Amino acid sequence: ETGVTQTPRHLVMGMTNKKSLKCEQHLGHNAMYWYKQSAKKPLELMFVYSLEERVENNSVPSRFSPECPNSSHLFLHLHTLQPEDSALYLCASSQVGGTGPLHFGNGTRLTVT
Amino acid sequence: GENVEQHPSTLSVQEGDSAVIKCTYSDSASNYFPWYKQELGKGPQLIIDIRSNVGEKKDQRIAVTLNKTAKHFSLHITETQPEDSAVYFCAASQAGTALIFGKGTTLSVSS
Helix, strand or coil: CCCEEEECCEEEECCCCEEEEEEEECCCCCEEEEEEECCCCCCEEEEEEECCEEEEECCCCCCEEEEEEECCEEEEEEECCCHHHCEEEEEEEECCCCCCCCEECCCEEEEEC | CCCEEEECCEEEEECCCCEEEEEEECCCCCCEEEEEEECCCCCCEEEEEEECCCCEEEECCEEEEEECCCCEEEEEECCCCHHHCEEEEEEEECCCCCCEECCCEEEEEEC
16 A cells, blocks of 8 residues: 555546546655656656745646645646646655655546547 | 666566566666556556665565666566566666656566
8 A cells, every 4th residue: 555645546537627636655754755657668757845835846737736735745737738638646755854765656547529 | 867778668478487587777876766557547556666875676576686886676476477577667776866767667477
């Protein structure tokens, strides 16, 4: 059982909808991440939050909006998405400072119709 | 920035054989190299990692080797079993930076 929980597991939304993905970690970590996983591509880092502050935004379109209200919770707000945004969205957490392993959730499979 | 290349993209072996997956990285400052296994419907799970002050690390049937001079590292799985079938990702990072992942290797172990 992973210490990082993502909901929902599956989401189908139209291009005009607004939805949110939720991530919660129970590992006492203080850094959280959103990754996008598409077929035939490497895991793409989207956002990094360290001590609840956004420290990295890898040129992600503004239709993706992250929110980190505390060190245990991370959201990804979605609006006016495109079909090419369909992918598996993975949340991960780690300890800040130095290098160390990421702990991933099982992801949200997003389909944009 | 860091770039990680991973080969092969697919690998098929017979049960009991060994499997080797190789990665190269571009940034000589990288000092942390984890390997992740992703099974269908799940997120990637850490299986082994190595830091730059070590050349080799082993955990039961899994081993990782690191060649800092050549900037490459490899995952070795011995005595493969059907449950080893999954997608494997290598990654690299340095202190204070996020992990950069390879494209993944789909390993199929047939019995």
